[in-house]
Amino acid sequence: MKKILFVLISGCLVLATGSAIAQQKQDTLRKQYDALLKGNEQQQNLLVNKMYALLKSKAEKDWITAATYFFQLKKNSVSDSIQKAAAIQFPKGVVARNNAVQVVYDEKDPVKKEQLYKEWLKKFPPVKGDKDVIAYDYAANAVGMAYAEADNVPKALEYAEKIQSPFWKGQGWSGTASMFMKKGHYAEAQPLILKAIDDAWAFKTTRKDEEGAKFAATGYPGYLRMYVKSLYETQQYDSALVYIQRVVEAEGGKPSPATLETLAKIQLTKGDYQNAFTGLSEVAAKGMLTPSSKTMLSEAYTKIRGTQGFEQYIDSLKGGLDAAVRKELAGQMINEKAADFTLTDLEGKKVTLSELKGKTVVLDFWATWCGPCKASFPAMAKAQGLYKNDPDVVFLFVHTWERGEPNPTAAAGKFVHDNKYPFTVLMDLKDPATGINKVVDSYGVKGIPTKFVIDKNGNIRFRFTGFSGGDDAAVAEVKGMVELSRQ
Incomplete structure (x- = not known):
């Protein structure tokens, strides 16, 4: 912090x-x-x-x-x-x-945290008219979140109302509401989420010229999704359907797979199997099924078509996925020289990128603390499996940006070993003098997971960041990038 x-x-x-x-x-x-x-x-x-x-x-x-x-x-x-x-x-x-203020963040006990916060506030009181109030908002929010995690709803609400920065109020309110929901306090979370929704909407419309408006407005779809979840958990299904339509509108009328999954969950609860089946089939056709959405589609399929042929139906939906993905990827190719490097793997063996010239290399930057990185690994394992008998395609998983690990190599090794991933893991450790992870820095990476596909001549042909959540789509993307890079 x-x-x-x-x-x-x-x-x-x-x-x-x-x-x-x-x-x-x-x-x-x-x-x-x-x-x-x-x-x-x-x-x-x-x-x-x-x-x-x-x-x-x-x-x-x-x-x-x-x-x-x-x-x-x-x-x-x-x-x-x-x-x-x-x-x-x-x-x-x-x-x-x-x-x-760091001692405030480090303290876990909410009562002690509040006392430390008050002592800090007394020593460094805010100056009237100073626009640098976000520091005080962060500190107050940290105390409120600690109380929320301890199930002290009144104290958490007290601190949620201390936020002064107009552009950050929605973030603060939604953070407290999220912790309430985690603790099962959905009804208590709902007023805070509604305030965040109204606040973000105002910054999208009537207050869009104010300082920080763009940042404040970005939370709007997420707050709506939170509110839908709270309505579902409190069995307010009709209201949930109303608000999920607002999510669809916020997504430009083209609902994301996550939105379609949430909508289907509500529809199944209400017994609307046909619409749930239609929406989840669309998700499957995009390769974006998750284990939970596949289970829901199976339930809807059984109600509509019976107990036979579900897996064949899923395969038929994915039939055109590879071709569609390759067509889309063809317009995204780049041609940049890949920075050379030499890194050590978990067994102490050195791997040099330039020595892999003549091969297509998939480079995946990740860290053990990175949730999306780890979420993408089942798909990456499947993608690597497609080329297990092809010596001209190499997958390298570069662990970087370690946080608080006394032995990052041991931590990375334990993670891949425990999950039985057949990955070649390279360690991009911090330079002791600069504190920089040199390889990830040389590739201009701003966030992880970030993946690169490098052709046989040592040129980057694709760069992609993040993980969308669908294993089939992710596998199709990696396969498409590899194949296009080999042409």
Whole structure:
């Protein structure tokens, strides 16, 4: 949480400058710095000199600016040193405040957490008119979430109402509501979710020109889905159908497989087997069935067509999936040189990408803490299985961005071993000097899972991030990318 606050605060400082002239000057400087950051080595060296010059300033905001740009220049150790020095130089400042709040986040007991929060608030009181209130919202929300997890609904609601940043209220309310639902308090969650829905809708429409409107509006479909779930769990099925139509509208009239699955769940509960069957068949045709949606489709199929032929029906729906996926992928091909690397696998053997020239390589960046990464692995295992007898196709699973693991290699090895995945796992460990995972950084990865398909000449032909949730679709995508890359 500390680093998240650091980034947000450094961005908010521009908004907090005193006058319009100061604001304009600050914006101009930021544009200059950003241009140098994106420039060549000489320009980046000039940026380094400018950042060191900022450290002569008596204003903490200049020190934070320097730390931010050193971080973006991948000089993490310099950035960390500046932040440590800033905490000493400005003991009542932003960096010191963010360091001090960490004890609030680390405490698990809600009563102790609240006490630590109040002590922190007393030491670092918010300044009236300061736009940097998000730090206080995060801290208050952390206390509220701890109470929600402890089943203390009144205290959780008390802290949910402390959020001040207009663009973050919906996020805070929905977070508390999500914890209520996790604890089975669906009725208590519903008013909070409705507030979040109304808030996000306002930012999509009447308040769309306000600061942070785009961020606030992005939660709208998710809040609707939460509300549908709460209505379903409280057996308000007709109301759930009304709100799921709003989800469909938010998705542009083209419901996602997850929405169709939720809709089918409601329809099956109401005995509407035909519509559930139709919707889930559409999901199956896109290769997006999950174990739960397949079970629901089986139930609907049995009611409509009887007990025979279900698997054959599923296969018939998927008949055109490979061709459809390849047609779509053909327009997404790229041609970029893949960065070479040498990494060590779980057994200590070194693997060098350039030595695999002549083969098609599927590169999958993942981590043990990454839920979508792990969710994609059954599909990746199936995709790898398609080529188990083909020596010209290689799958490499690069573990990176480890978090809090004293022995990342052992943790990665245990995970694949426990799940019996036949993967070649390579370890992209942090550079001790910079704190950077060099290989994932060299590929410009911003989020995981991210996968690359590299052709026999060492060129990246496909890059895709995330996991949509359907094993059949994911297998078809990997297969399509491999085959197109081999042409």
